Amino acid sequence: MKEKRLQIHLLGWNIILGTLFGRMSTSMSIPFLAIYLTQVKHLSPAVTGMIIAASSLVGIVSSFYGGFLSDFLGRKTVLLISIFSWSLVFVGFFFADKVIAFFVLNALNGLCQSIFEPSSKALLSDISKEENRLQIFNLRYTAINMGVVFGPILGLKLGSAESTFPFLIAGFIYFIYGMSLIYSFSHYTIDTKDEKEEKIKLSTAFHVTRKDTVFLAVLLGIILSISGYSQFSSTLPQYFAEQMKNGVKLFSLFLSLNAIVVIIVQYPIVKVMNKFHPLNSIILGNIFISLSLLSFSFTSNPLILSIIVIFFTIGEVMMFTMTDLLVDHIAKPSLKGTYFGAIGFNRLGNVIGPWLGGLLLESFGVHHSFYMFLIIFITTISGIPALMFSRNKLKKMSALKKTVSANKLTI
Known part of the structure; x- marks a missing residue:
């Protein structure tokens, strides 16, 4: 294990550790935004859902x-501009007061994230060997969830549901993250494809991804899966806050439980699911998430809810641990950044989810939650056919390649 870790570029460790502290600061602020807007600013669940969905x-x-910009301009330029801009956005949340300000800032939050994250994933792919990428992507995923273990607890202690002060702290942490990247880029040279190869045109990049039917089907399936997953940080906090007296505290504990379970089960699940096609893991993850969401409507018992959160988290791990590796395999070598950026369209699920959840919560209320969760369940599980199509297509393509290779050897 130690030998494998030493194979990670020091710039890669910077990304992984930065992800840990960055996600910790994000999870002590952003997940509480919905509660803050409804309980302090007295906005309706539907308006709150729209603000959350703006990101x-x-x-x-x-x-x-x-x-695409990370392929065209280079990882360094894109990473540094986006991280420092992100820092300013979080500072902006601290000073925000009007509804329009929260809407614009959360939109800018989504902009910075959608630029920074595909670039950082592409950089990790660039500086690592193919056989180590699953380990590195999962180290990053572990860092995300370690941050989420402590973030909600800090957010609860800092009063994130009642104040925007934690956003100011988040802005400072992202500024430090940016400074650490400046240091790493100045001290460690990297040799990546995007720096050596001819720059590809935007129209070409768009055409390649648009014609990739396997990738598009994967994207559709993951969008619908994420529409269900997104309920955990959008609809559920509002639901618990309205349904139970200590709903806000319970939700923060569920966030930490979610992250702790991820850390515990991630590597055992990856070890098992790595023996199968990545899409099998994603499909199974969808099923776990869908059934867990439906189960929330049947109980308000904290212990049973905790068990449901554990099953939900297992589904999350099955889905997300294999997604980056799947994209890395599907992506054309000169378009790694573009494909990691294009998979970001799966965030449409994060638009559908909060909007649908907020609308259903407002329509049915906590006393008729079964119908709300039933509709969410149907929406989420409908992503499975597209994922199965992609899996079968990839298997046929793999079998065809083996046949062609065998014929060449025979000749």
Whole structure:
């Protein structure tokens, strides 16, 4: 294990550790935004859902271009501009007061994230060997969830549901993250494809991804899957806050439980699911998430809810641990950043989810939650056919390649 870790570029460790502290600062602020807007600013669940969805809506539009820019301009330029801009956005939340300000800032939050994250994933792919990429992508995923273990607890202690002060802290942390990247880029040279190869045109990049039917089907399936997953940070906090007296505290504990379970089960699940096609893991993850969401409507018992959160988290791990590796395999070598950016269109699920959840919560209320969760369940699980199509298509393509290779050897 130690030997494998030493194979990670020091710039890669910077990304992984920066992800840990960045996600910790994000999870102590953003997940509480919905509660803050409804309980302090007294906005309706539907308006709150629109504000939360703004981040993903802008991310959908900009993610492809963000990934392309990292291929065209280089990882360093794109990463540094986006991280420092992100820092300013969080500071902006601290000073925000009007509804329009929260809407614009959360949209800019989505813009910065959709530019920074595909670039950082592409950089990790660039500086690592193919056989180590699953380990590195999962180290990043572990860092995300370690941040989420402590973030909600800090957010609860800092009063994130009642104040925007934690956003100011988040802005400072992202500024430090940016400074660490400046240091790493200045001290460690990298040799990546995007720096050596001829720059590809935007129209060419768009044409390649648009014609990739396997990728598009994967994207559709993941969008619908994420529409269900997004309920955990948008509809559920509002639902618990209205349904139970200590709903806000319970939700923060569920966030930490979610992250702790991810850390515990991630590597055992990856070890098992790595023996199968990545899409099998994503499909199974969808099923776990869908059934867990439906189960929330049947109980208000904290212990049973905790068990449901654990099953939900297992589904999350099955889905997300294999997504980056799947995209890395599907992507054309000269378009890694573009493909990691294009998969960002899956954030349409983060638009559909909060909007649908907020609308259903307002329509049915907590006393008729079964119908709300039933509609969410149907929406989420409908992504499975597209994922199965992609899996079968990829298997046929793999079998065809083996046949062609065998024929060449025979000749």
